[in-house]
Amino acid sequence: MFIIIAGAGRLGVLLAKKLREDNHRVAIIDKSEVVCHKLAEELKSVLIIQGDAASPKILREAKVEKADVLVSTTPSDADNIIICNIAKDVFSIKRTVSRVNDPQHLLLYKHMDVDVPIDSTSILARIVEEEASFSDVMNLLSIKKGRLSIVRVDIPQGSPVVNKTLREVSLPANSVLISIIRGPEIIVPSGVTKIMAGDEIIAATLIDNEKHLIRSLIGKI
Amino acid sequence: MPMKYIIIVGCGKTGKELAVEFSKEHNVIVIDKFRSALESLGDDFNGKKVLGDALNIKTLENAGIKEANILILSTGNDNVNIVISKVAKKLYSNIEKIALQVYDTDKKKIFSQEGLIIVNKTYILVEVFKKCLL
Numbered sequence: 001m002f003i004i005i006a007g008a009g010r011l012g013v014l015l016a017k018k019l020r021e022d023n024h025r026v027a028i029i030d031k032s033e034v035v036c037h038k039l040a041e042e043l044k045s046v047l048i049i050q051g052d053a054a055s056p057k058i059l060r061e062a063k064v065e066k067a068d069v070l071v072s073t074t075p076s077d078a079d080n081i082i083i084c085n086i087a088k089d090v091f092s093i094k095r096t097v098s099r100v101n102d103p104q105h106l107l108l109y110k111h112m113d114v115d116v117p118i119d120s121t122s123i124l125a126r127i128v129e130e131e132a133s134f135s136d137v138m139n140l141l142s143i144k145k146g147r148l149s150i151v152r153v154d155i156p157q158g159s160p161v162v163n164k165t166l167r168e169v170s171l172p173a174n175s176v177l178i179s180i181i182r183g184p185e186i187i188v189p190s191g192v193t194k195i196m197a198g199d200e201i202i203a204a205t206l207i208d209n210e211k212h213l214i215r216s217l218i219g220k221i
Numbered sequence: 222m223p224m225k226y227i228i229i230v231g232c233g234k235t236g237k238e239l240a241v242e243f244s245k246e247h248n249v250i251v252i253d254k255f256r257s258a259l260e261s262l263g264d265d266f267n268g269k270k271v272l273g274d275a276l277n278i279k280t281l282e283n284a285g286i287k288e289a290n291i292l293i294l295s296t297g298n299d300n301v302n303i304v305i306s307k308v309a310k311k312l313y314s315n316i317e318k319i320a321l322q323v324y325d326t327d328k329k330k331i332f333s334q335e336g337l338i339i340v341n342k343t344y345i346l347v348e349v350f351k352k353c354l355l
Contacts, residue, residue: 055325056327056331057327076300077276077304078276078298078300078301078303078304079300081300082303082304082328085332086331089331090331102276102277104279105276105277108304111307111308111311112304112308
């Protein structure tokens with residue numbers, strides 16, 4: 001694939017290196033002359049263009065019309081959105097991916113049709129929250145506009161489902177156990193899989209049944 | 222012209238002049254992310270000030286964008302002006318007119334859209350020069 005990266009900050013440069021390792025063609029655009037010079041020594045096989053990626057002239061110089069994907073990683077959300085928009089509207093790029101700097105700007109990315117806005121701050125916050133929390137339950141992901149959620153439930157010693165097979169456990173409607181994480185193992189559960197204390201269960205459930213699901217797995221909420 | 226509810230985003234030179242002028246006869250709200258910019262409006266300005274980031278939709282809604290008749294984008298940053306104007310156009314059908322300042326003539330062409338009044342300094346200057354000289 002041919003991938004264009006706008007913005008040669010830490011994320012942009014790391015991404016360029018990774019993509020090169022996987023043998024993709026990469027071009028990277030940055031406003032700063034200093035950054036571009038440094039980069040030219042560091043990344044020999046990457047096309048480096050100095051200029052404002054939000055300008056059609058610079059994008060044309062990077063041969064954006066031949067790219068499969070454009071990734072925007074600049075520290076300005078307005079710039080990222082405009083770069084993705086120009087790539088799409090002027091150069092017919094099919095897929096635009098962008099970093100979202102301020103989570104409060106995420107809505108703008110959605111309204112301005114950036115294909116994949118990645119809100120790294122929120123993703124990080126969720127991981128930190130998970131790592132720091134002592135709770136048995138963690139909401140991992142909400143999809144289908146929040147109607148469906150994927151949760152992680154740690155099975156405590158006193159849970160009513162400990163040592164029971166899945167067949168013996170009654171789950172609410174529209175809830176599915178996706179996998180059981182037991183130490184280093186990931187188990188795809190079947191009816192005869194036995195749940196043990198200390199298991200981490202990943203389950204998908206309709207949001208209305210979430211509390212019911214958690215209650216049946218840990219016995220309280 | 223009947224009294225209008227006007228929101229001005231960006232209190233630089235242009236925004237400030239417009240705010241003072243329009244606030245004589247209209248209901249004006251000025252948004253800027255810098256307190257000093259809002260303070261520079263002085264006593265001639267007879268309207269409301271909102272301190273905040275206009276790229277955050279909450280700030281726009283706090284400024285009453287759902288009731289506004291006119292939205293003016295004069296932040297001095299083309300990309301910010303374009304993004305806010307396009308999103309406002311999409312979300313708030315109550316706004317009758319949206320005007321934005323765009324310095325880059327290429328961007329003026331790319332982002333032209335029905336219902337957005339794009340003001341480009343270079344373009345205006347060229348027109349004025351032509352009128353004066355030819």
